[in-house]
Amino acid sequence: MKVLIVEDDQFHATYLQDALAEALPEVTEILHAIDGAAGEEAARQAEIDAIVMDLQMVRRNGIEAARTIWAERPQCRILFWSNYADDAYLRGIAQIVPEDCAYGYVLKTASRARLKLALRAVLIEGQIMVDRELHRLQTRGASPRTRLDESEFDVLVDLALGLQDKLIAQRRGMSLRTVQNRLLSLYEKLGVISESDVGLTLNKRVRALNRALVTRTINIETLEAAQRDLETWMADRG
Template sequence: MKALIVEDDQFHATYLQDALAEALPEVTEIFHAADGVAGEEDARQGGIEAIVMDLQMDRRNGIEAARTIWAERPQSRILFWSNYADDAYLRGIAQIVPEDSAYGYVLKTASRDRLKLALRAVLIEGQIMVDREIHRRQKSGASLRTRLDDSEFAVLVDLALGLQDKLIAERQGMSLRTVQNRLLSLYEKLGVLSEFDDRLTLNKRVRALNRALVTRTINLETLEAAQRDLEAWLVDRS
């Protein structure tokens, strides 16, 4: 069995290589790619179905690299690991993972035993595994009442891309009224409405984007992937 590590930090790559060797005796070869572009190229060489993927890398981030790998080889099993427990990452992964593929998400701060458990569960047993610490951090950062649902998140991303309400409605298959209701809801959940009083004149859309970035509801990787999707949609639309 061949495994691929996609990680731009050499220390972390060496740590992963050792953990893989300990947890997966089935692995006969371990390859290392220093960024997402190299990871895509190495995955094309054939025979690699087990991948450990960093999320934040130069040239191409882990979400985009995984999207390409899964599009070409949907049977690939990918364990993502990151310093961040962003909800945006989980949403981004959920949007691109093939229906029957296994994936996992573990923090770099996880214990070695926890990492080894995730490596085996995802890459060998084909399970879907998200580290409980990620869920714990998300719950501590946002209550169920303030968590955006999928439709609100989709509208937020389109807002961040600069789309006006009518184009958001067309792109998301919503009525204009529905888009406006989603905007009001996400303004409230992001705490935008509470910032306004008679002394201030603020742009709600800009403040919503600001709050979403500060709270890491969306991140740079989310916007990069969304821009790619938007460009493809605009080509199809024309």
């Protein structure tokens, strides 16, 4: 069994190699790619079916690399690991993972024992595994009352790209009224409406984007991927 590590930090790559050797005696070869672009090529050339993927890398992030790899190898099992518990990363992964494909998400702060458990569960046993600590961090930062649902998140992303309400409605297949209702809802959940209640005169769209970035509801990787999707959608419209 061949496993590919996609990690731009050599210390972390070495740590992963050691953990893989301890946890997965089935592994016959461990390959290393230094960024997402190199990871895509390695997965293609070596016909890799199991990957440990960093999320933040200088050249091509883990979400985009996984999107390409899964498009070519939909049964490839990927364990993502990251320093960040961003909701945007989990949403991004959920949007691109193929049906019935095993994947996982573990924080780099997890214990070695926890990492080894995740490696075996995802790469060997084909389970879906998201670190409990990740769920705890998310729960601590967002209650059901403040967590955006998928349609609200889609509207937020389009708002961040600079789309006006009518174009958001066309892109998402919503009525204009529905888009406006989603905007009001996400303003409330992001705390923008409460700011206006204390006498502040602010641009709600800009404040919503600010709050989404501060709370890590979206991140730069989300926006980069969304921009590419928008360009594709606009090109298809002619």
